[in-house]
Amino acid sequence: MRSHSLAEFDAVIAIGRRGSFRAAALELSVSTSALSTTIARLEGQLGVRLFNRTTRSVALTEAGRRFIEQVAPALSDIHEALDTVRSQQDIPAGTLRINTFATAGREILESLMLECLRRFPQIRIDVVTEGNLVDIVADGFDFGIRSQNLVPSDMIAMPLGPAQRHAVVATSAYLAERGLPRVPADLVGHACIRTRLPNGALLRWQFESEGEPLQLDVDGPLTLDEASLARIAVLASVGIGYFMESDVREDIAAGRLVRLLADWTPPLAPLCLYYPSRRNPPAAFKVFVDLARELARARAA
Template sequence: MRNYSLSDFDAVLAIGRHGSFRAAALDLGMSTSALSSTIARLETRLGVRLFNRTTRSVVLTEAGRRFVAQVAPALADIQQALDAVRAQQDTPAGTLRINTFATARREILAPLVLECLRRFPQIRIDVVTQSNLIDVVAGGFDFGIRSRNLIPSDMIAIPLGPVRRHAVVAAPGYLAEHGTPDVPADLAAHACIRTALPNGALLRWQFEAEGAPVAVDVDGPLTLDDPSLARIAVQARVGIGYFMESDVCEDIAAGRLVRLLADWTPPLSPLCLYYPSRRNPPAAFRVFVELARELARAQGDRPDRAPAEMRGPTATLS
């Protein structure tokens, strides 16, 4: 074992999970060339090829599959032993990895992530943004943050933040010139800022009437994939925009933007921090969970908190 390191084995498992050197390198926080060199050195020491590489794919060889099948459980045991030792730390330290999506990242950065770093300066946090829902355990993440309705049932979930809603907004000057829509169907007569999704499709604006969903295909002169740019365009009177309420609440309060169709945008499923049950979690893991629960309790005292039936479950670490 003197010529091998756990990081070598982690590299093999990461490439096996992702089927890509580039994706695995991003997961491991290293360059693709460094990862390729690590695997080349390991294969030389072992005397066997672990991966078949082409310009389009990376696939485990038969030897590689056997290697992963035997090494993965052993690494899990080692990780559990390390967790047991780290659980005895007096000062929380180490790196936490969180998987989330763009809107949630903006909503939880200050109250949870930055607050954790302020309280516990020896903790490091890696936040990875992905639009698609992944298996956080297989992806090597400590936590995930998603809407409650998307969280696997076998995960422990803690609700984060106040009630979430979409907000349709426009600049006062735009409304003075073009009028105000009273129902979603009126949007057909207005210029709207369209949102491009990661898969290339256009976002349909979602509303609700008497408990029934209403989806509207809007039209307009500008299509963007960044809410911050869309907000600038709406403030510049280019058209009406559709945002998460948290992205434009300060503009609404200051009168820079006017909220429209509020009765048509009901509460959404709340954001939750979620994670698998763990024995002997590291101190950094424990304090982050407690901070999330503290945030949940604080939001529970707010008048705009989510109703009880919407709040995610909490549970002790096990």
């Protein structure tokens, strides 16, 4: 009788949890075709279908549901035992999966992720950036990086630096032609680069005056869903942009962009690295947390 691997069982549980071969394949860092082959092989060995598959959906069969109910607790114990062993590694190794949003990824890629790879060459980092907030445990991530106010209450959270801010910016050429907005209401007469959120809604630009919040619906010739594209448009003098400060800090310092309405953009919650409590985390997990603490201290200094 052929023996089965942990990878096969992990595959079944990931597909059952995500309800999608594609999403499970991304979580497991394998191709969809390889995952499909793994499941087909396992089903052939067991002599029973674990999933009902159509071109549009994947659902557990009754046999698949019972399989997961019985296998999942034991598999969790096995992975915990493996984590215990990995925690004793002399040289940290293995893959860390991190979920964040694009702006945060750009801000800490060099200082945290790439620094980790430089110090610990046997560690691999798998980063997924998305606008929607996900359950990092259910989706198989080791860490999440989000604004502090978005971190789930049952997670351990570590601020990675000082408070963030928004920045409203434009080029000198644009302002010479269209004039300088001095209060948020002046933006109504300007070409603004609009941002589409992951849920399809348009971002309302957030301001504050004397503790009173103000939200503004702007208008303009271009709507985008990615800050790096909006930055290109603003640098081309298409209009005024609204960014996280970290995305345009260097442009402001170099004079490529002019900051506007600074008094109307108060501090926001800082970025946080967050993760669930783990009794025996692998060595790679521990050194990444230690490096994040080091980064936080350096930024606070």
